[in-house]
Amino acid sequence: MNRVVITGMGIYSTIGKNIEEVKNSLYIGKSGIGFDPERKALGFRSALTGILELPNLKGELKRRQRVGMAEEGEYAYVATVEALKQAKIDDEFLDKFDVGILYGNDSSAKPVVEANDLLMEKKDTTLLGSGAIFQSMNSTITMNLSTIFRLRGINLTVSAACASGSHAIGMGYYLIKSGLQDIIICGGGQEINYHSMASFDGLSAFSTREHEPQKACRPFDRDRDGLVPSGGAATVILESYESAVRRGAPILAEVIGYGFSSNGDHISVPNIEGPAKSLEMALRDANVKPSDIDYINAHATATPVGDLNEAQAISKVFGAKTPYISSTKSMTGHEMWMGGASEIIYSMLMMQNSFVAPNINFENPDEFSAKLNIAAETIKNHNIDIFLSNSFGFGGTNSTIIVKKIK
Amino acid sequence: MENKEIIEKVNEFLIDEFELEEDQLVPHASLKETLEIDSLDYVDLVVIIEKNFGFKVKGEDFATIKTLQDFYNYIINHAQTN
Numbered sequence: 001m002n003r004v005v006i007t008g009m010g011i012y013s014t015i016g017k018n019i020e021e022v023k024n025s026l027y028i029g030k031s032g033i034g035f036d037p038e039r040k041a042l043g044f045r046s047a048l049t050g051i052l053e054l055p056n057l058k059g060e061l062k063r064r065q066r067v068g069m070a071e072e073g074e075y076a077y078v079a080t081v082e083a084l085k086q087a088k089i090d091d092e093f094l095d096k097f098d099v100g101i102l103y104g105n106d107s108s109a110k111p112v113v114e115a116n117d118l119l120m121e122k123k124d125t126t127l128l129g130s131g132a133i134f135q136s137m138n139s140t141i142t143m144n145l146s147t148i149f150r151l152r153g154i155n156l157t158v159s160a161a162c163a164s165g166s167h168a169i170g171m172g173y174y175l176i177k178s179g180l181q182d183i184i185i186c187g188g189g190q191e192i193n194y195h196s197m198a199s200f201d202g203l204s205a206f207s208t209r210e211h212e213p214q215k216a217c218r219p220f221d222r223d224r225d226g227l228v229p230s231g232g233a234a235t236v237i238l239e240s241y242e243s244a245v246r247r248g249a250p251i252l253a254e255v256i257g258y259g260f261s262s263n264g265d266h267i268s269v270p271n272i273e274g275p276a277k278s279l280e281m282a283l284r285d286a287n288v289k290p291s292d293i294d295y296i297n298a299h300a301t302a303t304p305v306g307d308l309n310e311a312q313a314i315s316k317v318f319g320a321k322t323p324y325i326s327s328t329k330s331m332t333g334h335e336m337w338m339g340g341a342s343e344i345i346y347s348m349l350m351m352q353n354s355f356v357a358p359n360i361n362f363e364n365p366d367e368f369s370a371k372l373n374i375a376a377e378t379i380k381n382h383n384i385d386i387f388l389s390n391s392f393g394f395g396g397t398n399s400t401i402i403v404k405k406i407k
Numbered sequence: 408m409e410n411k412e413i414i415e416k417v418n419e420f421l422i423d424e425f426e427l428e429e430d431q432l433v434p435h436a437s438l439k440e441t442l443e444i445d446s447l448d449y450v451d452l453v454v455i456i457e458k459n460f461g462f463k464v465k466g467e468d469f470a471t472i473k474t475l476q477d478f479y480n481y482i483i484n485h486a487q488t489n
Contacts, residue, residue, distance in 0.1 A: 063426045067451070126466070127457055130450035 004176045005406065007183075007249040008087025008237035009345050010079040014050035014230050015332055018082055023349045026357035027378060031214035031331050033228050039194050039201075046206035048216050050230025050333040052192055061148065068134030069144045070108045072189035072337075075233035076141045077148065080185055083235040084149070088249050089183070091150075100153025100181050102172045103141045103235075104164025104188035106337045109196035111135035141189045141233075153181050159337075161393025162301075164188055165234065166340025170258035170399055172238040182243040188341035190231030197229045203268070205303055217334075218361040219300035219327035220307050220369035227301040230333030234342035253348060256386075256404045257286025263396025270306050275299075275313040275390065275398050282400035283317070288386060290318045293402070295356055295382075297347045297389040300327035301334045310390065311368035324382065326359035326375045340391035340399060351384040351405055413460075413486055414479050420455050434476035442475070460486045 009019055014032025016022035025032075034051035055078045057066055069077065084090075089099065115132040119125065134143060139157035146155045154175060158168040165188020172186040200206070207226040209216035218224040244251050259282030263274035283290060296314065300307045307327075314322060328346045329335070335342050350357055356379035365374070386404045408416075421427045427442055438444045444452070453464045462485050472478050 063424075064445070064447070124463065126450060126453050126463075129454045130447040 002177050002179055003241035004173045004255045005239055005241050005244050006236050006252045006255065006348065006403070007239045007244050008083040008085070008089070009252065009348060010082025010086065010235045011232070011342060011345050012055065012075045012078045013232035013234065013332060013335070013342060014052045017078070019349070022346070023353060025331065026328065026346055026349055027355060029331060029358040029360045029378060031360065032230065033213045033216060033333050035210055035213050036194065042194060042198070044194070044198065044201045045204060046201060046208045046226070047210055048207055048213050048228045049197070050192055050228065050232070050335070052232055065148050067131035068140070070111050070135040070140050070191065071193060072105060072108065072191045072231065072233060073141045073144045075231070076103060076145060076187060076189040076235065079187060079233040079235040080145055080149070083185070083237050086250065087237040087239070088247070089237065094150055097183070098153040098181070099151050100175070100184040101142050101146050101151050101155055102158055102168045102184055102186050103145070104158045104160065104166070104168040104337050104341060105138055105141050106159040106161055106164050107196050108136055108138060108140045108191065110191060110193045113195045145185070151185070154184060160397045160399070161395060162334065162336045163340050163391040163393040163397045163399040164337040165342065166389065166391035166399035166401055167260065167397070169236060169238065169255070169341060169344060169401055170260060173255045173258050176238055176240050183237065183239045185235060186238050186341065187233060187235035188338035189233035190336045190338035192229070192231035200229065207302065215361050217302050217330050219298065219302045219330050219359055220311065220365065220372070220374055221362050222364040222366045224302040224304060224307065227303055227329070228333035230335050231338060232335060232342065233338055234345050236341060236344060251406050253351065254404045254406055255401065257282040257288070257402035259283070259285060259400040261398045263398070265396050268394055270309050270392055270396065272309050272312045272316065274396050275310060275392055276316045278398035278400045279313065279317045279388070279390070282388065282402050286402040288402065293323045293386055293388050294384040295323055295347060295350060295387040296325040297343045297387065298325050298327040299390040299392045301329055308366065308368055310392070311372055315368065315371050320371070322373045324356045324375045324379055325372050326357055328357055330360040330362070340389070343389045343391070344401060344403065347387045347389055347403065351387055354383055355380050356382050408486055410483050413483050416459055417479060417482060420459060424451070424455055432475060434474065434479070436475045437473060438475065438478060456482065462486065
């Protein structure tokens with residue numbers, strides 16, 4: 001079995017457009033949430049959203065490389081360029097060796113909606129243009145990035161709702177561990193546009209604290225009233241330890257455990273047993289005890305029932321004494337298909353820089369979050385040797401990743 | 408629309424939308440080999456022509472359009488009959 005390490009990271013998010021910016025935002029507890037008047041005009045129950053501008057790729061990529069890319073693909077491209085650079089993987093390397101891609105994505109709504117609107121107007125499919133199909137499919141990120149970077153390894157998209165990015169890393173970990181691939185670009189991307197969020201808004205799952213957007217997302221807080229949708233993209237380069245050593249790549253950390261489970265229960269309401277099972281499986285796979293974990297990046301999205309059940313699942317596995325816990329969604333909002341990957345990066349940055357990013361807006365606990373050691377403020381000078389990151393999604397899909405510092 | 412005006416408009420969208428250089432746009436330039444317009448690009452040309460000249464190119468017509476001059480001629484003929 002191969003050891004699996006992380007050799008590169010890249011991110012494009014509402015709290016920073018590269019690793020350095022994101023590290024600084026995490027440290028000071030900066031929020032990326034804002035108010036989108038367009039959503040209000042369209043009858044959204046909540047106009048709160050992560051705020052992120054599109055990168056300008058004109059000049060950087062050829063027209064043919066851009067026309068098939070949806071918003072989340074553009075974010076993923078920028079994040080992947082940064083990650084490949086850190087991993088010291090250049091065009092020449094990509095031409096010589098098989099590198100794969102496993103990326104989490106579970107929608108590409110805007111191109112679908114726009115193509116349909118155009119079809120109704122024009123009554124002619126050719127007039128939808130050549131890019132619409134490549135933008136519309138769930139695999140839009142992997143199909144575009146594999147073409148741009150000329151990848152020749154595994155090439156597929158992982159769709160698992162809000163655990164997509166986490167499962168993508170988990171699957172990459174297994175492929176490398178078992179020796180089937182040496183290097184895989186893993187990550188998660190998430191569109192932010194209103195088209196993708198209208199039907200979710202309709203479920204009344206979003207916070208309506210519109211008068212103070214940056215205080216709206218309150219994971220584990222007693223007065224939380226829902227999640228805030230957000231997005232961007234995050235990429236980690238997973239690689240076998242041997243490959244990384246052989247080519248002198250920076251070895252940032254080791255992925256030592258992956259756990260997964262399915263609740264077999266309600267489509268949108270999480271339970272306690274499923275997440276607990278995922279946590280336990282990851283700990284077994286990593287061969288570590290709960291007391292070995294120095295930090296938990298919680299899934300906690302700030303929905304009343306989701307946080308309640310995750311708090312109980314963590315207590316069930318960790319007992320009365322938990323490590324520091326924070327939900328970085330308090331700052332970023334819920335990055336959904338991206339979250340499982342971005343939260344590995346957020347936790348990596350904390351591990352590399354010895355701090356715990358705050359669970360902002362955590363002012364009063366509820367009955368169950370009171371039993372957790374939640375970092376309401378930045379915890380400075382906190383050594384993290386091993387962290388654990390949870391991601392859960394609709395349909396009761398659960399994923400847990402454990403990462404260890406390389407010494 | 409005058410022929411000169413049509414040619415200018417075609418050149419304009421080839422430069423703006425297809426990111427071609429002005430000096431590449433010589434009448435004998437091959438659409439496929441020189442301007443590197445591939446089968447997917449033809450779909451986008453249909454969209455742009457419809458937007459700019461108000462008529463729909465039939466996909467099979469592209470088979471007879473080899474050079475930029477053929478392309479100008481095709482649009483000039485169709486723009487005048489529409």
